[in-house]
Each structure stands twice: as structure tokens, then as C-alpha cells.
Amino acid sequence: MAEPTVNIYVETAGGTTGYVINDVNPNWTAISFGTSIMWITGPDTTTSALDPVTLPASSTKLAEEIWFDITGAVPAVYAQCPNYGTNTRQYELVVTFEDEACSARPRLEAWDSLTDLESLTAPENEILVGTTGTSSKSFLRAYDSTSAAPGTSTWYDSATQAADANNNKCLKGNQSYLVAQADKAANSTWYLKLACVVPYDAGIGVVSHDFVLVVRYFWV
Amino acid sequence: MTEGYETIAGRMNTRALINIRYYSDIPFTEANEITEWDFGLTEAGITYEDYPIIYIYNDSDYMIYNAKVSSVWTSDQVGSYRDTIQQTYFACYNNGLLLDGTIENAFLICGIGNNAVGSAGGILRGRSYAKIAVVLSPDESTASGYKLWRIRVTGNYYPTNREAETIDGHLHMHITEYATVPGEMFTAGGYKTLSGYLNTEAV
Numbered sequence: 354m355a356e357p358t359v360n361i362y363v364e365t366a367g368g369t370t371g372y373v374i375n376d377v378n379p380n381w382t383a384i385s386f387g388t389s390i391m392w393i394t395g396p397d398t399t400t401s402a403l404d405p406v407t408l409p410a411s412s413t414k415l416a417e418e419i420w421f422d423i424t425g426a427v428p429a430v431y432a433q434c435p436n437y438g439t440n441t442r443q444y445e446l447v448v449t450f451e452d453e454a455c456s457a458r459p460r461l462e463a464w465d466s467l468t469d470l471e472s473l474t475a476p477e478n479e480i481l482v483g484t485t486g487t488s489s490k491s492f493l494r495a496y497d498s499t500s501a502a503p504g505t506s507t508w509y510d511s512a513t514q515a516a517d518a519n520n521n522k523c524l525k526g527n528q529s530y531l532v533a534q535a536d537k538a539a540n541s542t543w544y545l546k547l548a549c550v551v552p553y554d555a556g557i558g559v560v561s562h563d564f565v566l567v568v569r570y571f572w573v
Numbered sequence: 574m575t576e577g578y579e580t581i582a583g584r585m586n587t588r589a590l591i592n593i594r595y596y597s598d599i600p601f602t603e604a605n606e607i608t609e610w611d612f613g614l615t616e617a618g619i620t621y622e623d624y625p626i627i628y629i630y631n632d633s634d635y636m637i638y639n640a641k642v643s644s645v646w647t648s649d650q651v652g653s654y655r656d657t658i659q660q661t662y663f664a665c666y667n668n669g670l671l672l673d674g675t676i677e678n679a680f681l682i683c684g685i686g687n688n689a690v691g692s693a694g695g696i697l698r699g700r701s702y703a704k705i706a707v708v709l710s711p712d713e714s715t716a717s718g719y720k721l722w723r724i725r726v727t728g729n730y731y732p733t734n735r736e737a738e739t740i741d742g743h744l745h746m747h748i749t750e751y752a753t754v755p756g757e758m759f760t761a762g763g764y765k766t767l768s769g770y771l772n773t774e775a776v
Contacts, residue, residue, distance in 0.1 A: 359579055386579035393585035405586040416585065456574050467580060480585060492585075555587055562585040569578040 356572045357453035357539065361386065363421055364444045367435030372447045374540050381447065382423060382432055390422040391566065392431065393549045400431050409553050413486055415509065416549040438509070438548050443502040448543040448568050455537040457571040461545060462531075463493050463524035464565045476526045479561035483523075486552025490514045491523040493564065495531040496546040509548035524566075537570075 362372055366380035395404035396417040406416045415438050420431040436442035448459070464470040465478045476482055476491075483489045494509040497520050505511075514523035522531040533543050556562070 356575070356577060359577075361579070361581070384581060386581060389581055391581055391583035393583065403586060408587055463583075470578070470580065549585060551585075551587065557587055559584055559586045562587065564583045566581045566583050567578050568580075569576060571574050571576045573574050 354456060354573050355453050357450040357455060357537075357570065359386075359568060359570055360449045360451065361568065362447050362449070363432070363434050364436050364442075364446070365421075365432045365434060367442070369442065369444065371444055371544070372449065372542055374449055374451060374542070380444075382421070384421060384423060384446075385425075386568075388425050390425065392420045392422065393562075394418045394420055398431065398433070401428065403431065405558075406549075406551050408551060408555055408557070411553050413510075413550045413552045416551050419547065419549070438546075440503040440506050440508050440546075443498045443546075444544060445498070445547060446545040448545065450537045450539065450541050450543070450570065452539055453572060454539045454541075455570050456573045458518075458533040458535070459537060459543060459568060459570040460530045460532050461495050461524065462526065462567040462569055463491065464526050464567060465563065467565055469526075470565060470567055473527060475528065476564075477561075478563060479556055480549075480564055481525045484552050484554045486554040487550060491525040491529065492550050492552075492555070493524040494522065494548040494550060495524055496521045496548075497531060497534040498544045498546045499533070499535065499542065503546060508546075509550055512548075524564075530569075 361384045362378070362381040363384055364380055365382045368380040370378075370380055372378050372381050392398070392403055393406065393416045395406045397404035398418055398420050403420070417438075418433060419437045420433050422429045423432055424430070434445055436445045450459070462470075463476070463481055465474070465476045465481065468474075469476065480492045483491055490512070491514060494512040496503050496508060496512075503521065508521060512521045512523045513519055514525060514529040516528060516530075518532045518534075520531070520534050523529050524531065531545070537543060
């Protein structure tokens with residue numbers, strides 16, 4: 354067994370077709386690890402302009418959209434993931450493990466920065482530590498949709514924040530992360546649903562709203 | 574067992590809630606007409622946030638000439654709320670004119686003191702955005718209560734998109750958003766500012 358080739362793709366067509374390794378996948382766009390940037394946005398984002406998320410008057414809301422700056426080009430060109438959030442669409446992000454199997458189930462984590470990831474420094478950014486409005490839970494939620502989409506439209510509200518293997522997790526460093534719900538053989542796929550819950554008391558702007566999404570995988 | 578990882582950077586941008594479609598339906602029938610929004614009792618306990626601002630949208634066919642915008646705390650209050658308006662900014666990006674020309678000749682007048690009227694002047698063109706930042710003096714107390722707050726706009730009307738003799742419209746001033754003031758407007762943080770939940774009658 355050796356290190357698998359790991360790639361990630363985003364569904365940019367709002368379709369219902371999964372990703373097939375070594376095939377043509379017109380609905381899926383490759384994301385470049387370390388280059389692409391994921392933006393959590395309001396409803397009026399376009400391919401050239403990002404719309405901030407307007408805070409709710411009370412309680413929490415689901416950030417309306419996520420977009421990806423795929424190439425980091427200047428000016429940026431954004432691609433939407435239309436299947437984001439909703440429980441009616443299974444396919445949002447897919448991680449592929451090609452040629453080789455994982456020796457343990459991979460994880461999806463979120464950290465403040467690459468530096469903090471490497472030093473295992475606990476997150477401090479508001480988006481990952483939460484506010485009173487989120488009961489001090491991370492805004493970012495993730496669900497393993499490899500076998501099926503979440504069962505309820507507000508699936509993200511029941512995400513748990515703990516170090517366990519439950520599906521539907523709040524993402525916060527190594528304190529709470531999503532573990533794949535099944536082993537990953539060679540040439541397997543791992544589908545992920547994301548949600549960003551925004552509380553009324555979130556800070557305004559981009560400060561403390563940065564994060565790094567991490568796919569951690571294992572081999573021998 | 575060996576482990577590796579791959580990363581994707583992510584980011585979210587947020588903005589405050591206020592998006593009030595509030596307008597004055599007072600006809601501008603002569604010069605120096607006054608329109609005023611009384612926000613009623615505004616909740617105390619306004620939080621410290623850096624640089625919020627209120628956008629006002631002149632959605633009329635009129636340009637307000639020699640506009641003067643005031644923000645006023647009245648002496649009426651409930652409880653022991655003691656905040657006062659320290660300064661009112663007529664905000665412009667780049668410390669000057671908006672690049673798209675929606676405000677011209679904007680300048681700053683600051684009123685300081687208890688119950689002060691902070692005001693600012695300039696020309697609000699028809700169908701244009703103006704930006705007003707109301708900076709309140711820091712309140713060392715933790716008092717709770719309410720206080721009346723209002724924005725007052727005065728000036729000479731000036732038709733822009735109609736013939737001069739056609740003066741049958743209304744000045745519609747929308748407070749549309751509560752957002753972030755450009756950082757160069759201020760030199761230090763710690764402003765106590767309006768943060769939402771204005772008691773208004775929305776359109």
C-alpha cells in the first residue's frame with residue numbers, strides 16, 4: 354500500500370450526478386489544494402463580485418451560498434456550488450482517493466490557518482469557536498453524504514461538536530472533525546456536504562472569519 | 574501508518590442586519606423644506622463595533638442642495654442612558670468624492686457635546702447614496718434605558734431629472750444599510766455606535 358492520490362472537486366452545475374474517477378465529469382470542477390479559496394457568501398454573489406452574508410436579527414441562519422475562487426486569478430472568477438446546504442442534493446464536494454486505499458478513514462477538519470494546522474494550535478477564529486448565538490459551536494458544519502444526503506432540511510442545526518465519529522459535525526480543529534463513515538478503498542469517493550451557520554451576534558466583516566479546510570488521510 | 578493532508582482556504586464576509594426601507598413622504602414644495610426621521614426610542618446598550626455607518630439613499634427625482642444632515646439625541650429618555658452624540662460624519666470614500674459621483678462637495682461638520690447636533694453638509698444628488706456615520710461618545714456607564722434619536726435632513730431641493738417647475742414629488746430617503754465605514758475615516762477604535770434594532774416604521 355502506498356499514498357493515494359487525493360483530489361477534490363466541487364459540483365458546479367446543481368446536478369444529481371456523482372463523480373466517476375477516470376471519466377468525463379462535466380458537472381464537477383477540480384479544486385486546487387492550497388490555491389483555490391472557498392467563499393461563504395450572501396445571495397447576490399456573481400462570478401465577479403462577492404456578496405457578504407447579512408446577519409440575522411436573532412438566532413441563526415444558514416449562509417446563503419458558497420463559491421469557489423478556483424484558480425486564484427486576478428481578477429477573481431468565482432464558481433458557485435448550487436447544491437450547498439440543502440438536504441435535497443447529495444453532491445456538493447467530493448474527495449477522491451485514487452490508485453491506493455486509505456489505511457484509516459479520512460477526516461475533514463477546519464483550522465484557523467495552515468500554521469495552526471501544522472502546530473496543532475486550537476482555533477481562535479470566531480467562525481470556528483462560535484459565539485453565544487451558536488452556543489460556542491463552530492459555524493462550519495459538515496456531513497458525509499457518500500451514501501445519502503442528510504435527512505432533514507436543517508441538518509446542520511443538529512451537528513455535534515465533540516471528538517467522535519458521528520456524521521454531521523461542527524468543524525473545529527482536532528476538537529471536532531468529520532470522520533468518513535466508511536473505509537476508503539483505492540479509487541473511492543468521499544462526498545461532503547457543508548453548511549455555515551451564521552448567528553445574530555457574529556462579527557461584521559472578514560475578521561476572524563478565515564479558516565482552512567483540511568482533508569487528512571492515512572496510508573501505510 | 575503515515576498521514577498527510579490537503580488544504581483549501583476559506584473565508585466568510587458578513588455585514589450587519591439593518592436594511593431599513595424607511596422614507597419620508599413629505600413633499601418638497603419649497604426651499605429649505607425639512608424632512609426628519611424620528612427613530613423613536615432607541616435601545617441602549619449599543620455595542621462597540623468598529624466603524625459602522627448608515628447608508629441613506631435618496632430615491633427621489635430631486636437633488637438636495639446645500640444638504641445638511643443632523644443626528645440628534647433628544648433629551649427624552651427612559652432609564653439612565655447617558656450617551657451623547659459626539660460626531661456625525663458625512664462620509665465619503667477616499668476622504669473625498671465618491672468615484673461614481675453620487676456625492677459632490679461633501680464636507681464634515683462635527684458637533685461635540687451633550688445632546689450635540691452633529692451635522693454634515695453637501696449635495697445629495699437625486700437617486701444617489703449618501704453615507705452618514707454617527708459616532709457616539711463613549712459611555713462609561715453600564716446604564717440601561719432608551720433614548721430618542723433622529724436624523725434630520727434639511728436643504729434646498731433641486732430637481733435633477735425633471736423640469737424645474739415640476740415639484741410634485743416626494744423626497745424618498747431610504748436608510749438602506751448599516752455597513753462599514755472606510756478605515757481612513759477614523760484614527761482610533763472604540764467608537765460606540767448604533768448597531769441595529771432601530772425602532773422605525775418600515776415602508
